[in-house]
Structure formats: structure tokens, C-alpha cells
Amino acid sequence: MRHTGQCWDVDHDVRPDFLPTTSPTVLDAVVVGAGQAGLSTSRHLVRLGVDHVVLDANEQPGGAWQHRWDSLSMADVHGVADLPDAPAPGTSAARANLVVPAWFGDYEARFGLPVLHGVRVDSVTSEDDLLVVHVGPQRWTTRTLVNATGTWTRPFVPHYPGAEAFAGEQLHTVDYPGREHFVGRRVLVVGGGASAVQFLGELAPVTDTLWVTRRPPVWRTDDFDRAAGRAAVALVEQRVRRGLPPRSVVSVTGLALRDQEREAQGLGAYERRPMFERVEPTGVRWADGSFEPVDVILWATGFRPDIAHLAPLRLRSPLGGIRLEGTTVVADPRVQLVGYGPSASTIGANRAGRAAAAAVTRQLRDRAA
Secondary structure, three states: OEEOOOEEEOOOOOOOOOOOOOOOOOEEEEEEOOOHHHHHHHHHHHHOOOOEEEEEOOOOOOHHHHHOOOOOEOOOOOOOOOEOOEOOOOOOOOEHHHHHHHHHHHHHHHOOOOEEEOOOOOEEEEEOOEEEEEEOOEEEEEEEEEEOOOOOOOEEOOOOOOHHHOOOEEEEHHHOOOHHHHOOOOEEEEOOOHHHHHHHHHHOOOOOEEEEEOOOOOEOOOOOOHHHHHHHHHHHHHHHHHOOOOOOOHHHHOEOOOHHHHHHHHOOOOOOEEOOOEEEOOEEEOOOOOEEEOOEEEEOOOEOOOOHHHHHHOOEOOOOOEOEEOOEEOOOOOEEEOOOHHHOOHHHHHHHHHHHHHHHHHHHHHHHO
């Protein structure tokens, strides 16, 4: 992984020795990504009889789940929604990065989904009324496209003066190696989302921690039921309808502590401080001149949508986001986005998969009319 200023980019220069032969015919749909949203979409497309293929960059099934840290158990995750016709694995002490990929792989095989792994899409272009998906020298031509690439490969690290001179260790959520790695080291956790809360819950009982966020965290005091979830998703959806960059669902749901985080709470781990002004070689300094020595900066600062391959289609609005109506891109109705904005959660991804498949069939019907 290499740091490039505003984001951490994962190197993807290595390609498999063999890629499936480019489709000689025009497909009805290409789905890019085989995570929760992509698999849900593919299952619905199969039901609707839509000729399609799913292109996934990972060598194995599992989406982003296969890359999560080993200490994340099925009891720790914030919920995995059912896939269509397949209930999600229950809570347990088993590793999420093993359980969920195995479930995804079984799902692909059980329902005969046309998933090709080890195929990273470079770009998508428009040729007349068709879309062309480029993978190195190979091409898939399609009438519609469903993008389900999520965010995991686009971790975001904000720039702060002096960060490049920090003598300690800097990690992002994608690099988290488990709490044993941090024992005996003072860890500064940066970020106001659920991952930051979870890291503090793991780390505070075994080492010294400090928490900073840009804004005061908003703690949820009521039960987060299905109605509350729908209301939160609707707030995020309002942004993408206007063409604004999406915000995370947790930004409108608020934060909550689980039972396994109560020990950290008792240790004062969730006594948040505002953001520092600069990073120095051995710690961070605030605007008032105060200094805190730290050994590790753990950036739990979120992700950005992995959509650079869509750039040739010029889908962004003047406001910086991609304007959607449901899952349909307003600037190009041939394209559906799932796992983006309101459908970034697993529950939202399933609904979006169904909606995207229905939108694809409408688009195909309108083309044939």
C-alpha cells in the first residue's frame, strides 16, 4: 500500500495469468463487484432472466469481508443482512473474514451466479448506445451496467501538517492487525464512526488510548429498530438525489456502545478530544499549544467510493457526487449504482440489488420498444 496524499491506494498491478475470454456477444448487463450488493443484484437478474456476468477483482469470493482483521468475530460485526433466499450466518466467536467469504462462495455456487473472480475493471466507456467494460486488452460489451464496487479499496486519510515526519506507526482501518499488535504502545484513534468505537473497545483494556474526532460524537440512546434504519437511509438518500457526495449511514444513525465495549467505557476510552492541529515526530499538538505523545496513529477515517473506472462516463454532478434516482444514475440511466451512499450498508445493499435489477429490466424493455 502506498500513501498518496488524500487517500491510500492499494497496488493492483498484478493480474492473473489467465482471464476469461471476452464475451463475443452483447450482454444485457455487467455487474462490477461481487460483495453483498453485487451478489444480491446478480441473484435478482438471474430470476428475471437477464443475461449478465459479474466481474470481481478479488481472487476468491468474499468481497471486502475477506480483508477484514482476524480479531473481528461474527459477534463483533454490526449486522450482516440476509442475501436473497439465503439467511446470513448468526453471531458467534468465529472470524468474520472466514465465515462471510465462505457464505458468499457457497451462495455463488448454490445459485449458479455467473461470477468471474480475479478480474479488475480498468474503465468503462460509452460506444454509441452500448457500454464497454475494459480489463486490460479485454472487453465486455453491454447494454447496462451495475456498479457494486463498494469502498474498501479506497481508504481515506486526511492530511495534517507534519504527518509525513511522524516517527511512530500510522495505520488505517484496512491495516488493523488486531489488538495484540498495540500492547504497551500509546494509540491515538482518529475518527468518529463505528470502527473507531470498536477499536477503542478492543484496545483500551490492553493499552493506553486517546480518541480524537472532528465533531463531537452523537450517541444514540434509543433502540435502533427497522423503522429507525429506514429513516437513516432516507436521510443519506436525500444527498445522492441532489448530486452531493454521499455520507456514511452512521453519520445520521449516531453511535452506540455494545456490551463488549463497556469495559473500555469504564476506562474513559470514549472521552473524546477535538482534532489536533499538527503531527510532530513523537506525537500531536493542539491549537492551544498542548502536546500529547503517542506511538501509533490509527486512522479510522472512513472510505471513499471505488468508482474511478467510471470516470470516462462523466457521471458526477457539479456538486461533486453522482446524482441518483433510486439506484439509477440520472446522467446515464444505463448505469446503476449499488453499495453507494444509502446502499452502503448490508441491509441497504440488498434492497438496492433488487431495485437495480428491476431498473435494468426497465431499461432493456425501453430499448426494445
